[in-house]
Amino acid sequence: MxxxxxxxxxxxxxxxxxxxxxxxxxxxxxxxxxxxxxxxxxxxxxxxxxxxxxxxxxxxxxxxxxxxxxxxxxxxxxxxxxxxxxxxxxxxxxxxxxxxxxxxxxxxxxxxxxxxxxxxxxxSSKNEHRSQSLEIDIKALEIDIKEMMIKSRRPPFPCCIYRVSPVLRDVNKKAYTPRTVSIGPLHHNNKNLKGMQAVKFQYLEQFLKRATKTAMLNELPHWGDPMGFVTSLDTDLQIGKHFSCLERFLGLLKSTEGDIWNSYAEDDLNHITLEELLKIILVDSAFIIELFLRFHFDPSRLTPFEIASIRMDLLLIENQVPFFVLENLYKEAFGSYPNIYPNILELSCEFFEPYNDQKMQIQTMKHFTDLLRTFHLPITTDGENGSNGGTPENDSKNREPDDSNEHLKSATQLYAAGVQFNVSSSKCTLDISFSKPKLEIPCMHIYDDTEVIFRNVMALEIYHYPNKTLICDYVLLMDYLINTSEDAELLVEKKIITSRLGSNHQVASLFNRLGRNIVKGINDKKLKGLVQALNAYYDTPWHTTKATFWLKYFSTPLKAASTTAASLLLLLALIQTVLTGIAL
Known part of the structure; x- marks a missing residue:
């Protein structure tokens, strides 16, 4: 080397x-x-x-x-x-x-x-490179955390329109899907509903004509019949295609675009842009307003089938537009003439009047599903509804912890223990009371669409009123009472339930399905106390013995007559025996 x-x-x-x-x-x-x-x-x-x-x-x-x-x-x-x-x-x-x-x-x-x-x-080179990398990573992490915090902030206008989760939808998928008309962005691309798009644009055109004619009333003081002028939609009066109010309506929606966007769950709007959303909201809102005005001024133009099918679709939680949008557009178009046009709240209650058994005077709502829920709530002391028109309901004063939940006995079991089932005269669904031994329940009318109504109101409570699930509690109470067709038959016999489903077995199946995948246990303080009182009454042996004796010997007139006759014969035989003994 x-x-x-x-x-x-x-x-x-x-x-x-x-x-x-x-x-x-x-x-x-x-x-x-x-x-x-x-x-x-x-x-x-x-x-x-x-x-x-x-x-x-x-x-x-x-x-x-x-x-x-x-x-x-x-x-x-x-x-x-x-x-x-x-x-x-x-x-x-x-x-x-x-x-x-x-x-x-x-x-x-x-x-x-x-x-x-x-x-x-x-x-030295390694340390310098590591220091630079660490500095870059920390800055990037800081930016990511700030962006996440900004996104997680609750918007000033809270979400109130939701897409139902698969846990609820899988029990009955058809209960949350519109069949005739789509409202809002969630079902806008439903291919089965594309046929109604042309109809909605026709309603939009008539709405714009009506709004334009209303704006012209100031320019036509000589017009003798303003009502006839406005409602005569076939009269063009040189309005043509230049709807001057359209720009004002679009500007109005643009000014509230943030509140409109925040009314829907964020993940539900990933498939559309803000411009597309505003277009959908304008067309659908105009359709609803024109529909309500036709129903008010000229209901003969709508067939009963059209009214029933559209009314049901407008109650679905996924098929909504924020009510404040309807209020703003209606006020902008017709607010200057209250002597001609009723309030939009009045028109809404009029259209959904079949569900307003208590004849409530509604003051506010978030959308029509929220209106339907309000119809079933107790009327407050001032005669108005008790709906919360602001943020999601978090009031827990009427809610108790779930650790004391009890399972209520069925209707036939309670009846066997001496509980007397009576129909209440109250029109409020939640007005249930127990005064030993009488249990009073308001009459419930069950139709083919009852399950759809309850499912959508229950979904709204689960998402928007998690601490005030009053309708969920009511459904759970009825699910406790009705386990079999015999339980349903008892309540039908007592006129607590009137059904058009065809059989008592279908009634029992309805409430058994409604009770699936909802809150576990009753949360309302009043209903929970009622459940505990009924269970305590059932657990008292004397009540069961007395009820069993009554059911066995006096439950029907024939049994009562037979028992009375047998008792008299026994008494006469006893008297004869005593007299015979004395004579001897």
């Missing part, structure tokens, strides 16, 4: 020339790797160091050059090898010369004169 001394970049460097055969190539590469001067180290060091400091930081050099073009005893360097040594930069690993069985390799290994200095430079 021979050694030469040379100077590179002002430092003393010792080069070792090794003439090696190809069969020990792997061994040499392994030794070079152990000394940390091979290809991967140079590449890693270059990545860790800033580009402008690469030459200074890289004091370790490795040199692997081309084969020599002469015999092994007298090597001659190529031009490429000479250029490499003068530049002091190694080739990349993928630029290594190909090996040959007839040519050995010449490997130059450059070692620094001061090894500790090289280690310090390398460690």
């Amino acid at each position: 021979k050694s030469d001394e040379s100077t590179t970049d002002g430092s003393k460097t010792v080069f070792h020339k090794l003439a090696l055969p190809n069969n020990i190539f792997k061994f040499i590469f392994g030794e070079v790797y152990k000394r940390k001067v091979f290809f991967n180290y140079e590449k890693r060091l270059r990545l860790q160091s800033p580009p402008e400091k690469e030459v200074e930081a890289t004091s370790w050099k490795y040199l692997v050059r081309d084969t020599y073009h002469s015999t092994p005893t007298r090597p001659i360097k190529t031009t490429e090898q000479t250029n490499l040594m003068s530049s002091g930069k190694p080739d990349e690993p993928n630029q290594l010369p190909e090996t040959s069985s007839t040519h050995p390799f010449l490997i130059y290994i450059s070692e620094p004169e001061d090894e500790e200095l090289g280690n310090d430079v390398m460690q």
